[in-house]
Every structure is written in C-alpha cells, then in structure tokens.
Amino acid sequence: MKTARLEAFSDGVIAIIITxxxxxxxxxxxxxxxxxxxLLPVLLSYVLSFVYVGIYWNxxxxxxxxxxxxxxxxxxxxxxxxxxxxxFPVTTAWVGENHxxxxxxxxxxxxxxxxxxxxxxxxxxxxKQQGPGSILAAAVGRDRKGKLSPVCYAAAIPLAFxxxxxxNGLYVFVALLWLVPDRRIERVLTxxx
Amino acid sequence: MKTARLEAFSDGVIAIIITxxxxxxxxxxxxxxxxxxxLLPVLLSYVLSFVYVGIYWNxxxxxxxxxxxxxxxxxxxxxxxxxxxxxFPVTTAWVGENHxxxxxxxxxxxxxxxxxxxxxxxxxxxxKQQGPGSILAAAVGRDRKGKLSPVCYAAAIPLAFxxxxxxNGLYVFVALLWLVPDRRIERVLTxxx
Amino acid sequence: MKTARLEAFSDGVIAIIITxxxxxxxxxxxxxxxxxxxLLPVLLSYVLSFVYVGIYWNxxxxxxxxxxxxxxxxxxxxxxxxxxxxxFPVTTAWVGENHxxxxxxxxxxxxxxxxxxxxxxxxxxxxKQQGPGSILAAAVGRDRKGKLSPVCYAAAIPLAFxxxxxxNGLYVFVALLWLVPDRRIERVLTxxx
Amino acid sequence: MKTARLEAFSDGVIAIIITxxxxxxxxxxxxxxxxxxxLLPVLLSYVLSFVYVGIYWNxxxxxxxxxxxxxxxxxxxxxxxxxxxxxFPVTTAWVGENHxxxxxxxxxxxxxxxxxxxxxxxxxxxxKQQGPGSILAAAVGRDRKGKLSPVCYAAAIPLAFxxxxxxNGLYVFVALLWLVPDRRIERVLTxxx
Numbered sequence: 001m002k003t004a005r006l007e008a009f010s011d012g013v014i015a016i017i018i019t020x021x022x023x024x025x026x027x028x029x030x031x032x033x034x035x036x037x038x039l040l041p042v043l044l045s046y047v048l049s050f051v052y053v054g055i056y057w058n059x060x061x062x063x064x065x066x067x068x069x070x071x072x073x074x075x076x077x078x079x080x081x082x083x084x085x086x087x088f089p090v091t092t093a094w095v096g097e098n099h100x101x102x103x104x105x106x107x108x109x110x111x112x113x114x115x116x117x118x119x120x121x122x123x124x125x126x127x128k129q130q131g132p133g134s135i136l137a138a139a140v141g142r143d144r145k146g147k148l149s150p151v152c153y154a155a156a157i158p159l160a161f162x163x164x165x166x167x168n169g170l171y172v173f174v175a176l177l178w179l180v181p182d183r184r185i186e187r188v189l190t191x192x193x
Numbered sequence: 194m195k196t197a198r199l200e201a202f203s204d205g206v207i208a209i210i211i212t213x214x215x216x217x218x219x220x221x222x223x224x225x226x227x228x229x230x231x232l233l234p235v236l237l238s239y240v241l242s243f244v245y246v247g248i249y250w251n252x253x254x255x256x257x258x259x260x261x262x263x264x265x266x267x268x269x270x271x272x273x274x275x276x277x278x279x280x281f282p283v284t285t286a287w288v289g290e291n292h293x294x295x296x297x298x299x300x301x302x303x304x305x306x307x308x309x310x311x312x313x314x315x316x317x318x319x320x321k322q323q324g325p326g327s328i329l330a331a332a333v334g335r336d337r338k339g340k341l342s343p344v345c346y347a348a349a350i351p352l353a354f355x356x357x358x359x360x361n362g363l364y365v366f367v368a369l370l371w372l373v374p375d376r377r378i379e380r381v382l383t384x385x386x
Numbered sequence: 387m388k389t390a391r392l393e394a395f396s397d398g399v400i401a402i403i404i405t406x407x408x409x410x411x412x413x414x415x416x417x418x419x420x421x422x423x424x425l426l427p428v429l430l431s432y433v434l435s436f437v438y439v440g441i442y443w444n445x446x447x448x449x450x451x452x453x454x455x456x457x458x459x460x461x462x463x464x465x466x467x468x469x470x471x472x473x474f475p476v477t478t479a480w481v482g483e484n485h486x487x488x489x490x491x492x493x494x495x496x497x498x499x500x501x502x503x504x505x506x507x508x509x510x511x512x513x514k515q516q517g518p519g520s521i522l523a524a525a526v527g528r529d530r531k532g533k534l535s536p537v538c539y540a541a542a543i544p545l546a547f548x549x550x551x552x553x554n555g556l557y558v559f560v561a562l563l564w565l566v567p568d569r570r571i572e573r574v575l576t577x578x579x
Numbered sequence: 580m581k582t583a584r585l586e587a588f589s590d591g592v593i594a595i596i597i598t599x600x601x602x603x604x605x606x607x608x609x610x611x612x613x614x615x616x617x618l619l620p621v622l623l624s625y626v627l628s629f630v631y632v633g634i635y636w637n638x639x640x641x642x643x644x645x646x647x648x649x650x651x652x653x654x655x656x657x658x659x660x661x662x663x664x665x666x667f668p669v670t671t672a673w674v675g676e677n678h679x680x681x682x683x684x685x686x687x688x689x690x691x692x693x694x695x696x697x698x699x700x701x702x703x704x705x706x707k708q709q710g711p712g713s714i715l716a717a718a719v720g721r722d723r724k725g726k727l728s729p730v731c732y733a734a735a736i737p738l739a740f741x742x743x744x745x746x747n748g749l750y751v752f753v754a755l756l757w758l759v760p761d762r763r764i765e766r767v768l769t770x771x772x
Contacts, residue, residue, distance in 0.1 A: 024606070050276055225489050394587065444654060447584060
C-alpha cells in the first residue's frame with residue numbers, strides 16, 4: 001500500500017475525530033449568558049483535546065514523511081493509534097461534563113497514555129522497515145519528548161486521585177511541550193535531501 | 194509539510210463542519226406542515242452558516258494558492274481558524290432554536306469575529322513566510338473586505354442587545370459582501386503566471 | 387480553483403451525507419426481532435436515499451470530467467447543490483419514521499426537486515464556461531432523463547396528498563431510471579479523446 | 580471514472596463509518612469507575628467492528644490496486660459494499676448495549692454476511708472487467724479465506740440462538756484470520772511488476 005493512501009485515510013479519520021468532539025458541546029438550554037456557564041468546562045476540555053489531536057496530526061505527518069510504502073504491520077500499528085485517538089471525544093466529554101474530577105481525569109490520562117504507546121509502536125514499526133540508516137531514526141534521535149510524554153501521563157493517572165488539577169496541569173504541560181515547534185525532524189530531513 | 198496535505202485536511206474538517214450543522218435540524222415531531230414550522234428559524238440559521246462556511250472554504254483555497262510549503266506557525270494558525278469554524282454548528286443551532294434572540298445572536302457574532310481574526314492571523318503568517326514580493330500580499334492589497342468584516346461583527350455584538358435584527362442583518366450583509374465574486378486575488382495570480 | 391479540489395471537497399461532503407443518514411437508524415429498543423420492526427420503514431427510506439446520493443455522486447463526477455478550472459459561479463452552484471443534498475438525511479428520517487405518509491413524502495419530493503434544479507443550474511454554469519463546442523453540452527444532448535426527473539418530482543408532490551404510494555413509486559421509478567447505466571457521456575468523452 | 584476518485588470516496592465513507600461507531604460510546608453517567616462498567620460491552624463490540632472495518636479498508640485497497648478505470652457495475656458494486664458497511668455502527672451498538680445476546684448477535688452476523696457477499700460481488704465485477712489474465716484473479720487464487728468467512732457467518736447466525744458466545748467466537752475467529760497478513764496479493768503483484 002502506498003503511504004499516500006494511508007495518510008489520506010488517517011487524515012480523514014483525524015479530521016472526523018477533531019470535528020465530532022464538538023458534537024459534545026450541546027446547544028445551551030436558555031438564552032442568556034448564564035446558559036453558557038455549564039458549557040465552559042466542556043469547552044475547556046474540547047480546547048485541550050483539539051490541541052492534542054492537532055499535535056498528533058502534525059507528528060503523524062512527520063512519521064510518514066520519509067516512507068514510501070507501508071507494510072501490514074505499519075498499517076495495523078496506524079489503525080491501533082487511530083483507535084485510541086477515536087476515544088478522545090467520549091473521554092473529553094466525560095472530563096468536561098464532570099468538571100475535571102478525579103476518575104474522568106485519570107481515564108483521560110489512560111487514553112493519552114495508550115495513544116502515546118500506540119504512537120511509539122508505530123514509530124518503531126516504521127524505523128524497523130526503513131532498516132539501518134533510517135531517516136526517521138536519525139530524526140527522532142534520543143526522542144526526549146516522546147519518552148517524557150508517556151511518563152507524565154503515567155504519573156498523572158494516580159495523581160488525579162490525589163488532586164485532579166495536578167494531573168490536568170501535566171496534560172497541559174505535555175501539550176505545550178509539543179506545541180513548541182519541533183525542528184529536529186525537519187532539520188534532518190532538510191540535510192538528507 | 195506540503196500545502197496539499199494541509200489543504201486536504203482543512204477541506205476534510207470544513208466538509209464535516211458544513212455537514213454536521215445539518216444534524217441540528219431535528220426530525221420534526223408530527224406529520225403535517227405545522228410540524229415544520231419550528232424548523233424554520235433553525236433552517237434559516239443553517240443557510241446563513243452554510244454560506245459562511247462556504248465563503249471560508251473558498252477564501253481558504255485562495256490563501257494557499259500561492260504557497261508550496263507550510264511552516265509550524267502556519268499549521269497552527271490554520272488549526273486555530275478550524276477551531277473557531279468548528280464552533281459554528283453549536284452556535285448556529287443556539288441562534289436558530291431561540292429564534293435569533295439577543296444573547297445567542299451576540300455569541301454567534303463573537304464566533305464570527307474570532308474566525309475573522311484567526312483568518313487574518315493565518316493570512317499574516319503566510320505573507321510573512323513568503324517575504325517581500327509576496328503574491329498573497331499583492332493579491333490582498335488594501336484588503337477592504339477583510340478589514341470591514343470584523344468591524345461589522347464587533348459592531349453587531351453590542352447591537353444584538355439593542356435589536357437582534359440589526360446584528361443579524363449585519364451578518365447577512367457581510368456574507369453578501371463576500372458572495373460577490375472576489376476577482377482581486379485571481380487577477381493578480383493570473384498576471385503573475 | 388482547480389477542479390480536483392472542488393471534486394475532493396464535494397466527495398467529502400457527499401461521503402458524510404451518505405454516512406450520517408445511517409445515524410437516523412436508532413439502536414432498537416429490545417433484543418428480539420420485533421424490536422427491528424419499527425426500523426424497517428426507516429431502513430427502506432435509507433436505502434432509497436442512499437441510492438439517490440450514490441446517483442448524484444456518480445453524475446457529479448461526469449459533470450466535472452471535462453472541466454479543468456472552476457469559476458466562482460460554478461463553485462457556488464456546486465455548494466447550492468450540496469446544500470440541498472445535505473437536507474436528505476433529515477427528510478429521509480422524517481419519511482421513514484412516519485411510514486411514508488403524505489406530508490413527509492411531499493416534502494421529500496420538494497428536496498429531490500430542488501436538488502434536481504440545483505444540478506441543472508450547475509450543469510448550465512459548466513456548459514456556459516466551456517462555451518461553444520462544450521464537451522458536456524454534447525454529452526448531455528437532449529438530456530431526457532435530466533428533464534423527466536424534475537417533472538416526476540413536481541408531479542409527485544401534489545400526488546403525495548392523494549396517495550403517498552404513487553409519489554413514493556415515482557421516486558423509486560426515477561432512481562431506477564438513473565441506475566440504468568448512462569453511457570451517453572462516457573461515449574462522447576471516449577470519442578472526443 | 581478513475582479508480583483514484585472511487586478509492587478516495589470509499590476511504591472517506593469508511594473513515595466516517597469507523598469514526599461514528601464511537602458515537603455509540605455514550606458519555607458515562609457518574610464520575611467513578613462503576614460508571615464505566617456499562618460501557619465495557621459496547622467498547623468490546625466497538626473493538627471488534629473497528630477491526631472488521633479496518634480489514635475491509637485494507638482489503639478494499641488490494642482490490643483496486645490493479646485497476647485503473649471503473650465501470651458502472653463496479654461503481655455500484657462498491658456502493659453496495661459501502662451500504663452494508665454503513666450498517667456496522669447501528670448493529671455494533673445493538674450488540675454491545677445488549678451484552679451480546681442472541682438476536683442482536685445473529686443480526687450482526689447477517690450484516691457481516693451481506694458485507695462479505697457484497698465484497699465477493701465487487702471482486703467478481705473487477706475480475707470480469709480485467710478479463711482473462713486478470714491480476715486480481717491470479718492474486719485471489721482459490722480464495723480460501725474469502726470463501727470460509729461467509730460460511731462462518733452463515734453458521735454463526737443460527738448458532739447465535741443456541742449460544743451467542745459460539746457465534747461471537749466465530750466472528751472473532753474470522754477477524755483474526757484476516758488480521759494475519761495476507762501476502763498472496765502482494766506477492767503476485769510484486770511478481771507481475
């Protein structure tokens with residue numbers, strides 16, 4: 001299978017995920033500003049998940065930038081990642097509707113952690129296919145962000161029961177970490193051309 | 194990242210936004226024409242938002258017409274625009290279900306205003322990347338429509354509380370302004386080829 | 387704007403329309419076959435609309451086969467068509483949930499009629515742009531099906547109040563008319579290559 | 580019609596189907612782990628259907644790998660397949676919400692069977708168009724998996740009423756059968772290049 005079709009399909013699924021999350025923002029009951037207040041935490045959780053899905057979409061592109069063909073294992077590793085991303089809407093809504101309380105926050109962390117692990121598996125599958133001299137392996141390098149993120153999620157899950165705001169703060173921290181433009185892969189790709 | 198993938202992803206998100214708005218048109222209760230009457234304001238607000246999303250899709254294409262590669266800042270400016278567009282369905286439904294009353298009309302204006310600002314930021318990011326001699330800068334020129342639109346939205350927001358119909362009239366006026374074909378960019382692009 | 391992007395966007399919208407129609411098939415209450423019975427008319431109306439959207443998607447492709455660039459008027463004629471197609475899910479569900487009774491059947495006919503008119507306007511806009519010697523004009527020829535279809539819909543709308551089954555029979559008849567492969571355009575296009 | 584557009588449209592529909600299935604995972608009521616328990620069977624049925632749709636997407640690609648143009652009969656055979664796939668979300672939710680009881684399990688099997696038959700019809704239509712020396716015919720060969728799968732579904736439907744777990748076990752078995760990478764088509768395609 002050509003990478004282009006896998007990318008187009010993944011883009012389609014990610015575009016749908018990022019958009020159906022907004023379906024959880026229910027039309028307010030009432031016609032004044034007070035009617036908007038219950039929406040606020042749902043909106044906040046939507047913003048956080050929107051940024052996370054945006055980060056995954058951005059990084060997903062980098063992964064496949066240096067790949068022309070995909071094997072069966074890459075294809076299923078990719079579907080595995082999309083599966084965990086597809087759980088973002090329901091967990092996002094659960095967190096938002098319950099004002100970032102302990103259990104929803106922890107379960108949100110589990111989904112973030114599983115998506116990070118799925119991303120890592122996908123990355124390994126592509127590097128393995130590229131073999132020695134893999135452009136992606138060189139680009140990823142020591143992969144500090146990629147290793148720090150799941151550690152933060154794993155720490156946030158039990159911490160959510162102590163204080164949900166520490167856990168949610170960790171989720172925001174990791175998102176900001178990735179929002180800072182990642183010049184590593186771009187640099188290596190530019191050098192290799 | 195290549196512009197083509199960013200365009201395809203944006204098209205996907207915009208296609209989903211324009212289509213899920215229709216999910217707010219609930220199946221009527223009853224089997225006569227009277228059952229359709231409560232749908233009428235929702236249908237009207239749907240038509241207005243359909244036109245707005247159509248305008249954004251059309252203009253979005255012009256923005257990226259003269260760009261081959263996108264930087265991280267363009268990518269996130271684009272996601273920022275898609276975020277505000279993704280709030281169209283819920284605000285459209287709120288306006289429609291409440292028959293264009295004051296607060297929903299004002300909040301609809303806020304979303305229109307934020308989308309216009311996000312579009313402006315995206316436009317500046319592309320012009321900055323293209324540097325001096327930017328085709329887009331030449332095409333946009335004095336950008337009268339682009340500057341008039343947010344002024345109209347900003348005026349409409351407080352006016353909604355005086356008379357919602359003035360605010361909604363302003364939204365219709367701006368939409369008609371953009372529906373009139375914009376030959377500026379096409380002309381400059383044709384000349385530059 | 388290039389035809390390719392307009393086609394991709396239209397395909398996206400049509401793909402979403404054809405798929406969200408299935409959201410109206412609500413999960414049955416109960417766990418036996420009797421629980422499926424209320425779904426049957428909804429399923430029937432879904433099949434009919436699925437076929438109609440499939441026909442529009444197929445014909446849409448033929449329209450743009452011989453066009454390389456689209457003007458503003460073609461773009462908005464296309465969005466106008468997509469608007470009427472976007473009303474298929476809600477009218478389909480209304481017809482199905484009310485067992486093909488008079489008013490829903492007539493309103494379904496209005497949406498079919500408006501979509502047919504929108505398609506005709508789009509066809510004229512493309513032929514006008516192609517000018518004399520238009521491949522599409524030659525392919526369409528006398529356009530018997532294109533002219534018969536809206537006549538059938540227009541007849542079905544009042545007939546729905548006399549007997550809804552005549553109206554629904556007319557909708558099925560027109561769908562079958564189009565399902566029969568249309569070799570006209572393909573033939574002319576083959577000859578012109 | 581070019582294969583590329585049919586593939587893109589099918590990918591769009593399949594991407595939407597695989598994503599809207601997750602809409603059936605309703606936001607839990609309550610904020611503790613107990614609130615997640617009713618979601619578990621729905622999540623399980625979602626995983627199974629996610630894998631099935633993934634398999635269809637993967638196999639769909641193989642089908643069209645060796646085809647450049649599509650005829651009207653291939654186009655409608657493809658829409659026929661998409662129709663049955665579009666019934667996955669509602670049947671998946673029915674099975675999940677009712678904890679894999681007899682009738683929903685049997686109906687799920689009917690949809691799986693119909694999708695398998697639709698896939699077979701599509702495969703025959705492509706082979707027929709390619710004529711003697713068809714690459715697809717050579718690739719499919721004796722098509723053991725393709726023939727075994729509908730037999731398993733057909734057996735599972737009555738068995739669901741004896742013991743739903745036998746039927747569901749058969750569905751899982753067939754899914755695993757296809758998850759094992761199918762090197763047949765890839766091998767023949769590689770040899771033919």
